[in-house]
Amino acid sequence: MVRIPITMCHGINPNGDYPLTAEHLEKLVKIAAEMNFSSINYDQLSQWFRGEGKLPSRPIMFDFDHPVKSMRYEMHDVLAKYGYSGNLFINTGPLDELYSKSMPPPHLREIMTFDEIGQLMESGWHIGAHTVTHPNLSQLSLEDPSGEKLRAELEQCDETLKKHLGITPQDFAFTGTSWSQIAEREVKRRYRFGRLWIVGTEYQVDGETMRYADLVGVDGLDEADGGPPMAARYITKNSHPYRLPSMEIQRSLIYAPDAFRRYLEGAL
Ligand SMILES: [Zn+2]
DSSP: OOOEEEEEEOSOBOOSSSOBOHHHHHHHHHHHHHTTOEEOOHHHHHHHHTTOOOOOSSEEEEEEESOBHHIIIIIHHHHHHTTOOOEEEEOSHHHHHHTTSOOOOGGGOOBOOHHHHHHHHHTTOEEEEOOSSOOOHHHHHHHOTTOHHHHHHHHHHHHHHHHHHSOOOOEEEOSTTEEOHHHHHHHHHHOSEEEOOBSSSEEEETTEEEEHHHHTTOOSOOOTTSSOOGGGGEEOTTSOTTSBOOEETTSTTTOSHHHHHHHHHTTO
């Protein structure tokens, strides 16, 4: 069975126990290139799910969340050097804020401009939706059981991306490690896929804490490295399209080059 590894990160972030610099990202991306992986986007994934398209023999997905400037520069440049492109999920609130006042000089600006996002698209990056204000979806489901607030968030996010980039996003990334049945219902109405984020073994679901593996219906015990069962870490034909995994780079699970290599080997 085809297993697709999928990584996630929020751009350059040199802080914390697992700092992500362009140099570190390149160490990992280079491993994928040496192992002959080819990056794919959500259009290819969708065709494959529907049985219509063939994937490259070793597919990988490089996912990114948030419209921060390093996506256009460091992240893009490292991926492009090895012939890869990414999938970027955009929460539009920071863009609304950026354009609500006079544009700061580039060295003080942390958020991408729409022009820079357009440049990513031109170089083959795929764009998805990630709400406006980035609410905790587990918490929001308790505050607004009707789903009205989230519906408005999704609508507004899509409208902003349509207005400035000319695209209607077809794919969604859930915010943080939060999920709810209400959110999934709303996401299903608008998008082809919903993607989750693996940073450990737990998730916030409908106001409770739950094992990630239970949320995605994968059997087996959590692993000694602090993550869910191996089978839960890859996209397969059996993956729930609205509960796709992604592996955070800035955690112990795949940060070290050896751990990253083992993750890719697990797909073969
Ligand atoms: Zn996010």
